[in-house]
Amino acid sequence: xxNHKAFDSAYKLLNRSIIRYKDQxxxxxxxxxxxxxxxxxxAECFVRDFVxxxxxxLMQGKIEIVRNFLQTVLSxxxxxxxxxxxxxxxxxxPASFKIVKDIDNKDRIVADFGERAIGRVAPVDSAMWWMIxxxxxxxxxxxxxxxxxxxFQQGMRQVLQLYLKESFxxxxxxxxxxxxxxxxxxxxxxxxxxxxxxxxxxxxLAASELLIANDxxxxxxxxxxxxxQTLRSYVRIYYWLDVRRLNEIHRFGAEEFxxxxxxxxxxxxxxxxxWIDGWLPNxxxxxxxxxGPGKMDFRLFSSGNLLAVLFGLATEEQATQILQLYDIHxxxxxxxxxxxxxxxxxxxxxxxxxxxxxxxNVAWSYxxxxxxxxxIWMFVGAAIRAGRDDLARKxxxxxxxxxxxxxxxxxxxGKQGDLIGRRANLNQTWSATSIxxxxxxxxxxxxxxxxxxxxx
Ligand code: GLC
Numbered sequence: 417x418x419n420h421k422a423f424d425s426a427y428k429l430l431n432r433s434i435i436r437y438k439d440q441x442x443x444x445x446x447x448x449x450x451x452x453x454x455x456x457x458x459a460e461c462f463v464r465d466f467v468x469x470x471x472x473x474l475m476q477g478k479i480e481i482v483r484n485f486l487q488t489v490l491s492x493x494x495x496x497x498x499x500x501x502x503x504x505x506x507x508x509x510p511a512s513f514k515i516v517k518d519i520d521n522k523d524r525i526v527a528d529f530g531e532r533a534i535g536r537v538a539p540v541d542s543a544m545w546w547m548i549x550x551x552x553x554x555x556x557x558x559x560x561x562x563x564x565x566x567x568f569q570q571g572m573r574q575v576l577q578l579y580l581k582e583s584f585x586x587x588x589x590x591x592x593x594x595x596x597x598x599x600x601x602x603x604x605x606x607x608x609x610x611x612x613x614x615x616x617x618x619x620x621l622a623a624s625e626l627l628i629a630n631d632x633x634x635x636x637x638x639x640x641x642x643x644x645q646t647l648r649s650y651v652r653i654y655y656w657l658d659v660r661r662l663n664e665i666h667r668f669g670a671e672e673f674x675x676x677x678x679x680x681x682x683x684x685x686x687x688x689x690x691w692i693d694g695w696l697p698n699x700x701x702x703x704x705x706x707x708g709p710g711k712m713d714f715r716l717f718s719s720g721n722l723l724a725v726l727f728g729l730a731t732e733e734q735a736t737q738i739l740q741l742y743d744i745h746x747x748x749x750x751x752x753x754x755x756x757x758x759x760x761x762x763x764x765x766x767x768x769x770x771x772x773x774x775x776x777n778v779a780w781s782y783x784x785x786x787x788x789x790x791x792i793w794m795f796v797g798a799a800i801r802a803g804r805d806d807l808a809r810k811x812x813x814x815x816x817x818x819x820x821x822x823x824x825x826x827x828x829x830g831k832q833g834d835l836i837g838r839r840a841n842l843n844q845t846w847s848a849t850s851i852x853x854x855x856x857x858x859x860x861x862x863x864x865x866x867x868x869x870x871x872x
Pocket of ligand 1: 446458462464465597598599600
């Protein structure tokens, strides 16, 4: 295979990224670049970054490290520090953790629940990824006993108790602060961001499969199942945007009070951004980025959309249309290095207000319109699920070779992702693992379990 060297290098990076606790492998660091890491915490194991690593280990039959990771993260959730006098709920899981040596040379795990993170962001997505990964692990290994053990059952209950607690929601969508998921800086993604809704749905599905139906779980299971259904209908209807819906919004009346309102969120047609004019031909659509009172974020967020396809949150028709959108707008959304995290970028005053003038997130860079190779596995999985194997193959075309050449860069800048990101790490683990996973999904019929574990 012509990409042989690239895959070899990707596997090597993964193996070098493994971290150990008391001689046992427990995770992988986010990036390996000892001298010049952009931020010190890239040398930690991030929960979300570990997911594609876990896929590769499961493919290789190295199940121990995935099991250890799941156990480690679970045990850490009981050790949350008090943050500025504020005690946090059980059920929150850390964004990342690292192993340090104590004075007596003993290993100690230090976790970050946001109290060390830049901007002190809350890692809302961690417990969701943890539970989704637990299901992936069970489907691939058959080790249901782990999920059914008392510690894991209790852990899942605690997560659900936190995530299903009524707060200030006025819909089944989950309300979160800015930067509480993969986009972990201020980016105008507070409220009800799509990625959180997709992960929430995936987590509820995982929980409803893994929680034993007994007296202790009965009530939380019923709540989880109900929320899953209401969330699904809500996202499918209100987050969906195609030409028909756009036309409805374009002609919306506003200031409607009471139960018969059509414009539920009081969206003014004037908020429709210019770039969307002519952008959506018939038969394509996508889920918008955020929805709330007087607010529709029309930006396309790739991970939320692709995860919605993978987890079956999107209907089959919606999945087809989402992939069709990428096909039609290939140059803008996939570009020269797959693929856009968010489209389009914020600039000018909007950038200044929504990002807090964050120089790392200037237009067409990093989270704000940068291209992220780690999304390739999600794209390939979603494309295969939607019957678009042609797009799955096409996305890999130049990416593998170039990523290898660019030493597994973290992200790319520019409207079409031409440039290695200004502050991108090299040897970014999930850029390498994403390629391995995507290739496996495309090339290897034996990866059925891997793929099925993604099909909720
Ligand atoms: C950045 C990303 C975050 C990722 C971390 C480690 O902070 O925004 O999603 O987990 O880097 O790669």
